[in-house]
Amino acid sequence: DTAVSQTPKYLVTQMGNDKSIKCEQNLGHDTMYWYKQDSKKFLKIMFSYNNKELIINETVPNRFSPKSPDKAHLNLHINSLELGDSAVYFCASSQTIAYEQYFGPGTRLTVT
Amino acid sequence: GESVGLHLPTLSVQEGDNSIINCAYSNSASDYFIWYKQESGKGPQFIIDIRSNMDKRQGQRVTVLLNKTVKHLSLQIAATQPGDSAVYFCASKDEFYFGTGTSLTVIP
Secondary structure (H helix, E strand, O other): OOOEEEEOOEEEEOOOOOEEEEEEEOOOOOEEEEEEEOOOOOEEEEEEEEOOEEEEEOOOOOOEEEEEEEOOEEEEEEOOOOHHHOEEEEEEEEOOOOOOEEEOOOEEEEEO | OOOEEEOOOEEEEEOOOOEEEEEEEOOOOOOEEEEEEEOOOOOOEEEEEEEOOOOEEEOOOEEEEEEOOOOEEEEEEOOOOHHHOEEEEEEEOOOOEEEOOEEEEEEO
16 A cells, blocks of 8 residues: 555646646645655755644745645645746655655656 | 755765765754655655664664764664665754755665
């Protein structure tokens, strides 16, 4: 059974489009996260939700909007995609905030 | 601002040798640290953690050392194997800063 799953695995789109990435965890965790990893492997947190409430919102353009319909899901919607948004996006979850996180397989977003 | 970061971006070791990956942190109040391993094409995976009331913690072939005086921790991998080739990240409970990690390459 996959603990943290993301869809799609690959996403290729043009500048200016709007896209969403979905994340689901079946671990019963309370906290979920979105991270961005660039081509140099720099991994940076974007958002965190605890029990469906936003608790971390790093300096991220407001074109990025997370949404947590329930504790098991955290989706990421991106408006007006830009070339610089190309990266691998990882979803993660943990039992409580900041402790051992379980990462999904990543979504590779390519903006052309 | 506060941060946790690794010292060297790349490390190459011969198969069978021991590897040491270092990490420094700035928040002296940090009380919990985690090491993650990220293999190519995958998400980071938990390796081992350590709380600030410990100086050392051992797992299977891995040991984490914590030096609170100089705010430094290290991950030691014994008898490094090709499967250990990956990017390694350290993180603390207080900060969600992973940085670029250290890319470990094991030479057969």
